Amino acid sequence: MKKISLILLILIINTLHSNMSFADKKKNIDHITKNLRCLICQGQSVYDSQSDFALSMKKLIRIKIKEGNTEDEIYNFLKEKYGEWIVYEPEVNKNTIFLWGLPLILFIFGGLLIIRKVTIK
Amino acid sequence: MINQIGAYSLYICLFVSVYLILKSYISSKNFDKKIDQTFFATLSVQLFMTILSFFTLVFAFVFSDFSNITVFNNSHTLKPLFYKISGTWGNHEGSLLLWLLVLTFFLFIFFVTSKKMNVRYRILTILFQEIIILGFLLFILFTSNPFLNIFPIPNEGLGLNPILQDPALAIHPPLLYVGYVGTSIIFSASLAALITKTVDNVWASHIKNWILISWIFLSVGILLGSIWAYYELGWGGFWFWDPVENVSLMPWFCLTALLHSIIVLKNRNVFHSWTVILSITTFSLSMSGTFLVRSGILNSIHTFANDPSRGVFILTFLLFLVLLAVFIFFFNQKNFPDTYQRSFLVSRETSILINNWFMMFFLSVVLVGTAYPIFLEVINDAKISVGPPFYHKLIVPFLIPFLFFMALGPNIKWIKNKIKKLNTSQIIFLILSFVISFFIVLNTNTNYLFSTLLFTFSFYLFFNVINSFQKKNSNLSQKVSHLGFSIFMLSILFNGILSKENSANMKVGDEINFLNKKLIFENVKVESDSNFKKLVGEFKLNDNGKIIHFKPEIRVYSQPETITSEADISSTLFSDNFLVFSLIKNDGFFNVRYQHKPLMIWIWISVLLMSLGGVFSFFKLNEK
Amino acid sequence: MKNNKIFYFIVILIMAIFFVLLLGLKEEKNYIPQSDIKKLNNSISLKELYSGKNIFLNDLFLTNELNLINIWASWCLPCKAEHPYLINLNEKFDINLIGINYKDNLDNSKKFLSDLGNPYDEVLVDSDGTKSIELGAIGVPETYLINNENKIIKKFIGPLDQDDYENIINLIKK
Known part of the structure; x- marks a missing residue:
């Protein structure tokens, strides 16, 4: 397994080097x-x-x-x-607060539901 | 004449549909152990009539029968045969007829393949499915009838939008519709199962096939749309977070979540109500997709026929279905089997819940981003645009934990798993991934802690999946799909940081130098094709001695009058070289845009791999 | 009991979404300019068409008359259509008409004016279109009414028609 990873690593680094020269800001x-x-x-x-x-x-x-x-x-x-x-x-202001906030609120809410589900005895 | 055949067969369908709704409603109250043969007969009639009307329309398109107003509006005698056929569903009326065809076809297949299931469950599924079919029939017949006559009969049609004359786009809608419509079966079946108290592991393994079918077709459908956008729109991107694209992505997230939770239901007989909720949501999202696209409520590059009365119809119908589902769900909650099982923190169940959690989050980002401007405009009369930066900012950070859980999840056992104190191979993977990522980011001046972490966990997932192929106990389809996803992530990341482009105004004979490359604009020729004229540019790119020739085109269609730019792309396994040119007003000058896109082809391959995993699962290749 | 609350909440939520989407169907989908436009920036300077002199736009505004900026080009067909309205405005009313020639060949634009008549009190040249962006234009033709405080009070996107024409006259008479 380790050998495979090593070969992969070398391969990846090789392909990268050929591509690197274009990399620019x-x-x-x-x-x-x-x-x-x-x-x-x-x-x-x-x-x-x-x-x-x-x-x-x-x-x-x-x-x-x-x-x-x-x-x-x-x-x-x-x-x-x-x-x-x-x-x-869109910048965050009173019009867009829920645009940015709603997904995050739902994420936290979902997380709480899962925690409740797996910790109920 | 031919219009009458098509229209009358639709009316017969309508009668059959009403009959089946009444019949299945009555039979569901007092039914025999054996299912009535008339169901089979009437469903066959309905399927036959839909096929007949669909092929009548195809026929009208193929033979350019301009007495049909749909054909007149969307076809032209000079169009190649292939696009005449695909023109059938390249317009609003025809695409709805295709929806209907798939709806009836799927119901028929469902009926034939569900013989082992509970009789009442099958009858109720027919009931719900026929309600959907009836809704679509009414919609087609009263707001978008494809079989209207036009008199006097015109000699020539108006032509199909040239941007749609493309092989990928010809088969993209049918695939997408199969995906969408598959979710209707899942919807009807889960409501039926809920009423008949059969939401259990037997039902789960039965409905899983339908989920897989929808998921596979939806994935490949989205992929084709994306490939089309890549070479046809000529901007070199493959995903623009355009509202119409988002609308197909939303049911995909939901289906992916459902695909995972149904496995838990099948194996462990838990998550009943959650699975039903997901089924209802998936279908509602597919329907809202149709609403949003067809009503013209969205501001998008893909503009279709905008007719508000159609929007009102679909919206009302959607409201009816969703409320019906919500009522059935809440009034039958006691029907969920009481199979309380203790949940443990570290278990396969939890890891799948985590998958669902992230899927719902991604879904909510796309949903809120797409719908919010509409809501804001109505409520506050403010116009905003929600574009790529919004989606990237909200989705990308969450990919890091998502990838991490995805790498670990499949290794965890059902019910309960003990965590070993230190798992050496995991730590090696993590360190290895980090080292590789660190060097990548260091060498590309991207200099963000963020990209390093993204790369790290993408590699970490990749190594974990590769490693899992050694183990014999886990299932093949999961490994293939997850491998596909890890390659997908990696190719997007590499593509993102290593893509190079150059845009310049050039005339014939010009030569420009950039990034150690030399691009020569050698010639431009005028040629004509069967239904368009084209300017063919000839370019030569000298990339450190390696020479690539490009022949991008500018096409001028006359029916209707449109100019499109066709990019020339030379693809290899390592990178795509993409060149597109377009007219600008200054005489003789063209805007020439060159792009170098590393690993582009792997984005497509990886999505195919993901879908292939679904195919394996459908054909039960992982059950030995 | 708790489930009932969730049930009502979801039903109400669905109905609300339904009505918002229903209203959304009626909304305009394309770009419409904002109604509350601030004072024009006083640093915008353009060349005069005939003399080639640099002129600050704000210096041209009169305080005793309404000012009308019209962005046009000789290659733009709708501009020809609205031209008679501009000529009428200039002949019959006291209005300060400033033309901005957008991304044009100067010979063509001079020919345009000598052929069709010159309704403008002053013609300025915006050869690369950047000045029009500073004014908030999205294309040609566009026409802005500007009051004596150098504020845009009305924007007309696209060619002027009879309604717009009467609209402008009413504003002049006020």
Whole structure:
């Protein structure tokens, strides 16, 4: 068994090394535009879209990054123009508290049920 | 003429359905030991009529009978035969007819294969299933009749959305529907079993086959949809957390949970009420999926016919079924057998409960994420988007404990298991996994404690599953499916951290350099195919001496007028090289997007492996 | 007793979900601009179409008249359709009409205006579309009414039609 694991380990590390050279940090702009909804294209992100709107948006974000704006500042700027709808990751506020909270509450509740089930004598 | 045949056979189905509901209701009150032969006869008639009407529609599509409005709206004489046939279910009306066909077909199969079961249970299952069939029939006949005439008869049809003219997408809906509809049998059968007090281990082994069928078809159906999105939408991703995708994932989580809990019911005769709840939920989710997709309530790339009156119908019908189920459940609770058994903390039962716990959590994330924007808009008039970052943030951290429990669970015995003080092989696995993961993360600059842990536990699961193949006592299908899942996790993780891409605007003759590669845009040609014209780009990628040629296409369809981009993907076992180009307004320039996706093919293979485990289990390959 | 409570709770929950989804069917699925738009940023500057001079958008706004920004392009067909309304507005009413030329070839846009008439008091150029994003536009044509406090009071997405036209006139007369 240990031999098999060792061979596996060597194999995995080998394949990794051939792939490593591409590994590089993701560009910031990609990260931001992936989190933005293209408002005129159904269900696409700005990153994926080639529409005029999305292309201008990418350009503007590039300019904003150069000017030294942080990711959050860019999101806030766009939210002010287009509303919360434009970001794919809704921030936690009174409108979205249950969006983020409900699954976690259910998880805790489920955990309690299981504990009760297995500890009942 | 042909429209009449199709429509009349549906009306006959309707009568048969009403007759069967009355008949099964009466028979369930005072029944003989032997089941009435008329059931077999009427079910056969119904099945025959559904098949007849379905094939009438297929026939109308194949021969481009434009006197049929569905054919007129969705077909075209120049379309290849294959897409004429698949066009039958590529539209709203036809896809519902397919639903109906699978519904009646499954009921018939159920009836024929359940002869050993309690007679009253079989009759009641027919009753519930016929209620569902009746609902669908009414829906089809009164809101989406596929057999409406159009006069004067047009010479040419409007054509099928080109994005749907694709082999994967031609067979994706039928597979998905088989999965969805299979859950209806589980639903009807569990209600029937509850009323007849037969929710026990015998019932469990009987219904397990239906769960497996639904699960296998649903898994493969989702897989095909995902493969399609990967090469057709041209974005290089395989899962977009699009609402329509989520809607198929929700019943899958539920079915997976059910698949595990039914094993406990079968082997240990516990978890009765939980299994019934899961059965009801699974079907409700499949139905809500149909509602959400068909009503156009969701904002999604996959836009289908949007007709609010249809939405109201499905929603009301769904409400009726769910309330019916809830009433039956609560008024028959005393029918659950009283087989109290002591539960122990460390046991196979607990580990399966933990599986169910996580499955329900993942389900709740997807459900809340998909439905929340609708609710928020109605209640507070605020519009929000819930996209990939939300799902990743909530699901990914929970995968770590999930993988850990999944690695340990199958090793634990039923009823009670003593924990040995130190299990050396487990510790070796864990350390080994951690070391490998540490080096991976170190070398890729991903630098997150998080990814290290994800990798660690994915490897840990992988080693555990590989190790379990040596043991003869555990079952084969479980090992294959779990192996599939561990490979799935690993390939997604590697794919995530090692994927590379480059996007540039190029014209013919341009050459760009990136990441030690050289991409040359050699030529672009105009060609025409039977039902579209295409621009074929010719690209050459020089990757450190290794040369790959790409021929991506931009297709221009005329009926209806649409432009699609077809990616060219060169796949090997190690990685996919993906290239897609699209038109931009500036003359002569194209947007060219290249992606390098390591281990992509393993994502598909691993899902097939998971499903294969289900197939093994269905054919009882693990019972020696 | 306890089961009864759970039962009622679940039934009520299901009914509530049902009604919310029923109402949800009626909701608009596409993007609609927000109604509460804040004051325009005073740092937006664009080039003038004919002179090529840089001009701050806010400097063009008048305080004694309503201001109307119209985003257009010569390649955009709906823009042609709404053009007569803009010409009418400029001729018959006191309104400060500012045109923003979106992602266009300058020769084409000049030709567009000389062929169809120039309704604008001032034409500015947004060659890469980024200024329109700063204004909160999603495409062409779009038209914004701006009051004397530099606030957008109304947004029209897509070409102006008869209703929009009358709507604007009513606002001017107020």
